[in-house]
Amino acid sequence: MKPLFDVLIIEDSPADYLLLRRQLERRGVLGRCLHVEDDQALEQALREPWDAVLTDYHLPGMDIARIVRMVRAADPLLPVLLVSGSIGEERAVELLRAGLTDFVAKDAVARIPEALARALQEASDRRELQQAHAALAASEHKFRSLFDSTPCGLLGVDRESGTVLQGNRQARQMLGEVVGRSLDDIVHEQDLPALARRRAHAVAADAAPLQLRLQGADGHGFWAECDIAELAAAGEGEAPAQWVLSVVDITERKLAEDELRISSIAFESQEGLVVLDAAGNIQRVNQAFTAITGHTQKQACEESSTVLLSTGGDDALRRRVWRLIREEGYWQGEVVNRRRDGSLYSAWMTFSAVRNGAGEVTHYVGTLSDISREKEAQREIHRLAYFDPLTDLPNRRLLHDRIEHALAASRRSEEHAAVLLLDLDHFKKVNDSLGHNFGDDLLLQASERMRSALRAGDTLARFGGDEFVVLLEDLGSDAIAAGRHAERVGETLREALARRYQLGAQSLYCTASIGITLFRGRDATMESVLRHADLAMYRAKNAGRNSVRFFEPQMQTELNARNALETDLRAGLERGELVLHYQPQVDDDGYLIGAEALVRWNHPQRGLLAPGVFIGVAEETGLIVPLGLRVLEMACAQLRRWVELHERPMRLAVNVSSRQFRQGDFVESVLRCLRDAGVEASWLKLEITESLMLENIDEAVAKMDALQDAGVGFALDDFGTGSSSLSYLTRLPLEQLKIDQSFVRNLPEVRNDAMVVQTILAMAKGLGLEVVAEGVETEAQLEFLRRHRCDAFQGWHFGRPLAAEDFDDLLRRGVSWSVPPVAEEALRGYGA
Structure with a gap:
């Protein structure tokens, strides 16, 4: 089958175009054919694919050389055949140089198919050759690129x-x-x-x-x-x-390999090494780590950080150490760890974070050293330097350090401390008669008795021979209270040492003479403290031994008086010597709204004593609990008498101490007093102090709620003098605040006190609480408080505290007693 050609024919003569087309069709080689007559049509036609271009030479308005260039611009290999008569040799050469492919004479049209086939074959060969060159160049470029890259x-x-x-x-x-x-x-x-x-x-x-x-x-x-x-x-068989x-x-x-070899050698050092990932999981340990902890690498990796930081079971310490390691990237310190067999050892540990190029932690490296022997050696050196080898008590050197520390602490806190110097009576006779072994045994038993009798924070030291020293710190700023405490400790030690000793087969008694001195840092030195205690101890010996004496004669006198007062108070409670006095409380309009019960002690020798004389002793000795209960019983009984004497009862306020309030049966004891007296709970108001809020607030609220449910009211006494918290005030079921008289006393002259009072009043109004001002003694104080909307008043301006019969008599007569004119109306409704 003959090939078909798509031919573009450039011819100005339609007749010649048809003749040429017919010749090609007759020979069966024409596939598609297009006739153009000018440059514009040619440019448009060249946008389509063609196998060949046939052109005439004589084209009016068109130049054959330009036609060839246009074709070559569209397709460099597209065959262009000139179909024409003779054009001359020079012109033919010029056109061939311009890119003409071949010539075909018009009288030899039969040769056109052959010329077309030959031209197309040549174009195909040239195209393949170009592609081969291009592929070779691309391959060479690719090789060079790969070679260089x-x-x-x-x-x-x-x-x-x-x-x-x-x-x-x-x-x-x-x-x-x-x-x-x-x-x-x-x-x-x-x-x-x-x-x-x-x-x-x-x-x-x-x-x-x-x-x-x-x-x-x-x-x-x-x-x-x-x-x-x-x-x-290069060729087959060639090298x-x-x-x-x-x-x-x-x-x-x-x-890196060299570093790794060095690190590997260093890793297996005498010091325990461990590598952890960023999450704290152990990845690797060395042999030294295994030897120290008893954990193999497999066990360490399985149990991870608990092996590394067992901290003797202190989980809080372990969490704190790991938090510091993660936050700081480094930590070192001493811990007590537990080995796999359960034994404890002291360890010095360091941890360092390993970070990548982005600053992210990838690992932690830790070191572990067993410093148990060093610690034990340090402890032994310290023990030999600061502790008595026989009794294992602090020696004179450590005692001096402790006293210096106590002096410095006392200077800061202004609190008292005490030193007790004890000397065993006739100890030399024991040594001389029984021998030093028995004497040492006696010293050991005596030191153990004293150790058992002291608080954990007290210092007991062997001063030398048969002398011991006790250091008591943080005894408070009240010298009398501090002295009483020191005296109680001295008596406890004296009694403990006076018991019988069993020394082998020998049984004997050995007492002690004890000297006490109180000191505060600003007034004393270590030498003066020890000297005064020594002098007091000799006073005890001169008094017959087996006794306790103070260095300060005045202190001894005051303590004796305090002891006598405590004894009398115990007897007074049993004999019913406590009585109540009542001070009226008046509202803003001058009407009597209630009274406060104030305890007095009718001492058989000293007469009527105010609470300031004996309440402190009662608090210190615990007598405040039975005393407080007695006051509640008398107050409830008085309420009952007022009900029987008058048309309506009087609201009575009773003070309750913190110690009394903390008693487990406090709620029941209050309710029992009310039941026994047969009075309504709403007639009783209990006044508590701010110190209760510093104890167990939840327990306080529970007790107050129980009593409030029964009808008992509550007032917060001496407000502003303690450490009040507004959050406590919102939780406590209070109905009233009492402004302490220390703020009222200077009204209205002292600006700071005036501001405090105004603030308390404003705050109480905001909390929905009534306010009672204590200690109102002048008209100016009353006017200031009224102007700032105080609800009620109490003080000598309205009357001093009166005995029960005097208060009853006034209520019965319905007349005023040494109070401002407003009080005349205050008694309205309380006549007999």
Whole structure:
């Protein structure tokens, strides 16, 4: 079958076009045909694919050379045949140079198919040749790109001479200009034999790369990993002209390997080492770690941080240490850890974070040293230096340090401390008659008795021979209270030491003489303290031994008086010597709204005593509890009498101490007093102090709620003098605040007191509480309080506290008693 040609015919004569087309159709070679007559039509037609272009030479308005150029611009290989008569040799050469493919004479139209086939074949050959050249160029470019972009250095080396024929970019960066250089100049001379041996076995695919030292571009040597490959031979049976040496810089890796070897040796040191991941899980431990802790690497990895920081079971310490490690990236310190067998040991530990290039923690490295022996040695050195070898009590040296510390603390706190110097009576006779072994046994028993009788924070020291010293700190700012406490401790020690001792088969008694001195840091030195205690101890010996004496005669006198007062108070409670006086409380309109019960002691020798004389002793000795209960009983009984005497009852306020309030049966005791007296709970109001809020607030609220449910009211007494908290005020079921008289006393002259009172009033109004001002004694104070909307008043301006019969008499008569005119109305409704 003949091939069909798509032919573009350029002809100005339609007749010639039809003749040419008919000839091609007759010969069966024409597939598609298009006739154009000008440049514009030609340009449009060339946008389509054609097998060949046939053109006439004589074309009015068109130049044959331009036609050829237009065709070549559209397709450089598209055959262009000129179908024309003779045009002359020179013109023909010019057109061939312009790109004309062939000539066909008009009188030889039969040759056109043959000419077309030949032209198309030539075009096809040229096209394939161009494609081959382009592929070769692309392959060459790709090879060169790959050769230069390869991350390792590549050297093409002459097989015979060892001269470098080519090198890629990476090789030039590592080695400098390499073309023309011999490998003998590049490879370290000690490594050339290894390179020669490898060349002889380059075909071994499983051969490991060589590690060679090469001369770098900067003149310094570097380690490289090198491999050899042979290029293909130029022809079959011929030896390759080149072989290729690959070069990879492994200097950093070699350094890392060296570091790793050093680290590996260092890792297995005498110090425990551990590596953890970022989450704190153990990854690796060394043999020293296993020897110290008893945990193998497998056990350590399984149990992780509890092995590393067992901290003797102190979970809070372990969490705190890990928090510091994660926050700071470093921690060091001493801990007590537990070995796998359960035994404890002292350890010094350090932890450091390992971070990557982005600053993120990837690992933690820890060191562990067993310092148990060092700690034990330190403890033994400390014990020998500061503790008595017989009794294991602090010795004179440590005692001096403790007293100096107590003096410094006392200077800051202004609180008293005390020193008790004890001397065993007739101890020398025991040593002389029974021997030193029995004397030592006696000293040991005596020291153990004293140790058992003291608080954990007290210091007991052996001062020397048969003398012991006790240091008591934080005894408060009240000298009398501090002295009483020191005296009680002295008596406790005296009684403990006076009991019988059993020394082997011997049974004997040995008493002690005890001297006491109180001191405060600003008034004393260590030497004066010990000297005064020594003098007091000799006073005890001179008094007949087996006794306790103070250095200060006045203190002894006051303590004696205090002891006598305590004895009398106990007897007075039993004999019913306590009585109540009542002070009226008046509202803003001058009406009597209630009274406060105030306890007095009708002492048989000293007469009527105010509470300031004996309440402190009652608080200190615990007598405040039965005293408070007695006051409640008398107050409830008085309420009952007022109900019987008058038309309506009087609201009575009773003070309750913190110690009394803390009693477990406090609620029941209050309700029992009300039941026994047969009075309504709403007639009773209990006044508590701010100190209750510093105790167990939840327990206080529960007790107050129980009593309030029964009808008992509550007032907060002496408000502003303690450590009040507004959050407590909102929780306590209070109905009233009482402004302490220390603020009222200076009204209205002292600006600060006035501001405090105004603040208390404003706050109480905001909380919905009534306010009673205590200690109102002048008209100016009353006017100020009224002006700032105080609800009620109490004080000598309205009347002093009166005995029960006097208060009853006034209520019965319905008249005023030494109070402002408003009080005349206050008694309205309380007549007999």
